[in-house]
Amino acid sequence: MAKVSTDIKERWGCVLQRRREACGMTQETLGRALGVKGTAVSNLERGRTTPARDVLASLDKALGTGDELAQLWEDLVKEGKIPWLGQMEELEKKAASILEFHPFLVPSLLQTADYATAVMRAVTPWEPQARTEASVRERIARGERFQSADTPVMMVVIGRAVLTEPIDHGPVMRGQLEYVHALAKRERITLQITEEPLHPGLVGPFTVLDPPPERELVYAESAHKGQFIHDPDAVGEFKLRFHRLQAAAMPPGQSLRLVEETIEGFAP
Known part of the structure; x- marks a missing residue:
């Protein structure tokens, strides 16, 4: 996978955090839905790790966001722009x-x-x-x-x-x-x-x-x-x-x- 700037990962992670909080889910709860630890969700939200394609799909499914997170990631990586x-x-x-x-x-x-x-x-x-x-x-x-x-x-x-x-x-x-x-x-x-x-x-x-x-x-x-x-x-x-x-x-x-x-x- 091509290297993605920390700025993009942090901006995307902020959106992930807001969507999770809007659903009333903790990092641990979301982690269990994904089959990972809460620290893995924390690392995504803080821009420390890059989400894999299957993780993007799982996040959208768990949070009921359609394909928003996957599409946002794709747009950011493709254009290299900060989400407005x-x-x-x-x-x-x-x-x-x-x-x-x-x-x-x-x-x-x-x-x-x-x-x-x-x-x-x-x-x-x-x-x-x-x-x-x-x-x-x-x-x-x-x-x-x-x-x-x-x-x-x-x-x-x-x-x-x-x-x-x-x-x-x-x-x-x-x-x-x-x-x-x-x-x-x-x-x-x-x-x-x-x-x-x-x-x-x-x-x-x-x-x-x-x-x-x-x-x-x-x-x-x-x-x-x-x-x-x-x-x-x-x-x-x-x-x-x-x-x-x-x-x-x-x-x-x-x-x-x-x-x-x-x-x-x-x-x-």
């Missing part, structure tokens, strides 16, 4: 501020389980149910950590289409808007909604993170996969883009009132 999810979680924890824009969805860090499930099933309906459920658990865990912490400061601009073209007209969307409204009401986030159809956010969703002592960086989404941008000039352009979006959007107070009015139009 593990990196994003670490950056969110360290960030002093998060500036996020999304034109037609509530940002993932602020999503409810029902909303996240509906979105993921719509975007990738061919994925195994177990993989979708695991991704939702991961997303909600990130959101809960954010909600319970005092930092980072998060400023959010969303497209008005989030309200005018909702994913449903019933309890899923109502619950999602009530959740975002509560976060904004207690000033955990600053929420603004775009007012005009033409604005600097037409380039698509993006997030600017400030994780000291590292430099600011941008995570930009695309139809294929996300991309981290570190170039200072490009990051500066995205920051300017976000601030222009803020200036052109409804003020926070007006945005909150619009959310309240929209909530009343959805069935409980």
Whole structure:
């Protein structure tokens, strides 16, 4: 087997650990399911050992994750890239501020389980149910950590289409808007909604993170996969883009009132 960098093994191991903990399993319990000692699971999670192909399949089966862990490993080894999810979680924890824009969805860090499930099933309906459920658990865990912490400061601009073209007209969307409204009401986030159809956010969703002592960086989404941008000039352009979006959007107070009015139009 070709040598795999420690960085890739550690990043993959972090995802394995989160999936195991989400299932309520200890390292020893998972080890017994695989026919190995708990220390073997610990070594995988800490990036000390490389998972064999049969071990990858056994892990996915034991954790009910479809083929997620096997596919993630294959993608990392083939591309030599850090998994965005593990990196994003670490950056969110360290960030002093998060500036996020999304034109037609509530940002993932602020999503409810029902909303996240509906979105993921719509975007990738061919994925195994177990993989979708695991991704939702991961997303909600990130959101809960954010909600319970005092930092980072998060400023959010969303497209008005989030309200005018909702994913449903019933309890899923109502619950999602009530959740975002509560976060904004207690000033955990600053929420603004775009007012005009033409604005600097037409380039698509993006997030600017400030994780000291590292430099600011941008995570930009695309139809294929996300991309981290570190170039200072490009990051500066995205920051300017976000601030222009803020200036052109409804003020926070007006945005909150619009959310309240929209909530009343959805069935409980």
